[in-house]
């Protein structure tokens with residue numbers, strides 16, 4: 001398996017966590033998305049959107065962190081993606097939450113501070129607060145986003161847990177803070193810069 005990766009990418013980290021939790025090894029290929037060095041060098045054959053992560057597993061090429069989590073769970077770790085209809089639907093709901101609300105708030109707020117990416121930081125901070133409040137009320141009285149640890153938790157985890165890079169605190173959302181600690185305690189958990 002090959003993971004096209006950048007060590008500071010939270011989206012790549014979702015995949016690194018699941019690979020490790022499943023005891024799978026992947027060769028990593030560094031893709032310098034920060035300096036746009038992946039444009040015009042053939043990377044678009046792997047992902048026409050020019051985004052990482054991309055996973056290659058034999059002849060399969062899977063772009064998008066959520067899609068990769070689904071692939072890895074279905075193929076190598078079925079416990080991570082419940083199949084009963086209500087739980088499967090809830091997992092997809094939180095994969096979508098990672099792909100849209102989190103990707104439009106915590107991810108760009110982090111990049112604004114970390115690498116000086118353009119953005120309206122006040123608007124982003126307001127969106128981050130809403131996203132964290134939604135998660136906090138869902139996690140009140142629950143340990144995991146869906147009945148047990150699943151790819152839903154891994155999809156939502158990185159940019160929430162990396163909120164210090166976005167100069168945000170989890171103190172106002174104690175249920176989210178406790179969930180972050182639970183994810184970090186899962187067997188096979190791996191860290192990345194900004195998470196400790």
Ligand SMILES: N[C@@H](CCC(=O)N[C@@H](CS)C(=O)NCC(=O)O)C(=O)O
Pocket residue numbers: 009010011012033050051052053063064065066099
């Ligand atoms: N929906 C995608 C988003 C991936 C994404 O935002 N990747 C960023 C790095 S974390 C990227 O490759 N950006 C490069 C660019 O936009 O040029 C996923 O979940 O994998």
